[in-house]
Ligand code: FAD
């Protein structure tokens with residue numbers, strides 16, 4: 001089946017929904033999302049969204065904190081406009097129905113939280129369930145627009161480029177015509193044809209064994225864009241969140257940095273605080289510093305976790321400010337108002353991604369990327385806490401303005417798109433291969449491409465990833481595709497990109513620490529690592545259109 005739309009948005013987190021709500025004023029919108037519409041990293045965001053609000057705060061201070069955290073690699077113009085356009089985008093979220101927590105004394109004022117690397121209170125939040133509140137409000141708002149059609153349980157497989165359609169001679173630049181999409185419940189593959197295609201597919205935490213991310217985070221957007229020939233940048237900068245609940249039954253539950261913002265202290269198992277050895281901001285230092293410090297202490301002691309202690313704060317304050325974290329920890333027998341919380345770092349955020357310009361357009365004309373999938377230049381080598389939700393709303397607005405300007409001149413391309421051709425693929429009799437390779441890739445990345453890296457470990461990882469990549473390519477060619485297989489193919493591609501970027505960068509900066517080059521080297525490495533798939537690799541699949 002071929003489905004036509006003006007805007008094809010892949011993903012229904014904050015990036016996809018906030019764009020859809022605006023783009024629908026220009027034309028029809030199809031949102032393709034691989035699970036239920038609210039299932040996204042957005043839905044799990046705790047701490048909040050950073051934006052200058054207080055009279056005592058300033059744009060300059062937010063800009064400076066972002067630049068310091070980004071360790072020299074942020075694009076200054078991008079940092080400036082994201083910070084300066086932030087308050088306007090917050091007003092819009094509020095107009096769309098997002099209810100941020102207000103102060104008790106002044107209900108017209110937002111209660112502002114603080115997180116690592118921020119020199120002021122500037123985090124708007126909805127208690128400790130900010131993402132759930134944003135996702136609720138945006139989904140409800142999108143639901144009121146009849147011209148937004150949401151396809152749940154639909155998995156975008158690959159972008160369709162005009163140049164890859166047999167018989168199409170391209171003069172000038174290439175064009176993306178849409179995407180092939182698997183209807184997971186029916187097992188059918190549809191063609192979505194669109195004037196604009198937007199990747200809003202989120203991050204890639206599932207590349208690692210322990211991650212704060214939900215299951216959807218398998219790097220699909222980056223993998224699709226790479227296969228289509230887009231520029232991919234800075235994939236070595238994977239952010240590990242320092243404080244994930246350490247408990248055998250808790251599936252990497254995040255303990256928000258806002259807990260440290262309210263005075264929680266990191267301690268060794270014997271109760272000794274240790275962050276004063278690592279940074280003047282102690283437990284509220286930027287994330288790269290805190291995660292590396294915890295990693296160092298754990299290696300020294302042989303322990304599996306450190307402690308995060310907020311029990312010195314008033315019990316009612318803790319329960320009122322962090323109701324979700326309090327309740328979840330209590331389910332595991334842990335009363336955080338009385339006991340310190342065992343925590344360890346977990347993969348959390350991808351700072352690199354599909355390289356885009358100041359309006360979110362990738363190097364493939366007509367293909368845009370927004371949210372965690374994109375590399376905008378805001379985060380540099382390490383993202384400042386709560387700048388991710390902010391980046392998504394600022395860029396979706398800028399992207400909308402670019403599309404609005406271009407919309408009248410971008411006609412629908414009538415080139416016939418061949419339907420997906422399975423080319424004799426059969427049902428797999430060995431699906432166990434998929435789960436084995438899935439485990440192997442995640443163990444390999446966790447063991448060799450984690451917080452602390454070395455040339456030797458990266459080389460080992462490169463060899464293993466390459467081998468698995470070849471196996472999966474063959475599997476992909478011969479067997480009917482399933483969601484699991486597509487995700488495995490994508491995490492393997494993305495693992496390869498992370499390793500490649502990490503091997504290119506011969507220094508340590510921000511989130512990339514290599515013991516063979518422990519120093520930051522501004523003379524040689526004050527630049528992005530950029531990857532583009534060599535064109536001769538591109539036809540390496542059974543279906544020539546599957547890229
Ligand atoms: P997501 O919200 O992840 O949405 C991605 C969407 O794409 C999903 O709908 C998914 O189903 C869909 N999708 C993916 N692949 C496909 C495919 N192949 N086909 C179809 N659909 C697809 N950031 C902050 O700024 N502040 C915070 O407090 C904060 N807390 C966080 C807490 C947790 C536990 C986590 C995991 C992250 C947190 N972050 C926070 C980061 C932030 O939540 C994310 O970076 C942000 O929400 C990403 O939004 P997004 O719209 O780009 O992607």
Ligand code: SIN
Nearest residue numbers: 046047256257385386
């Ligand atoms: C948190 O609440 O600690 C997460 C904030 C973020 O990732 O920006």
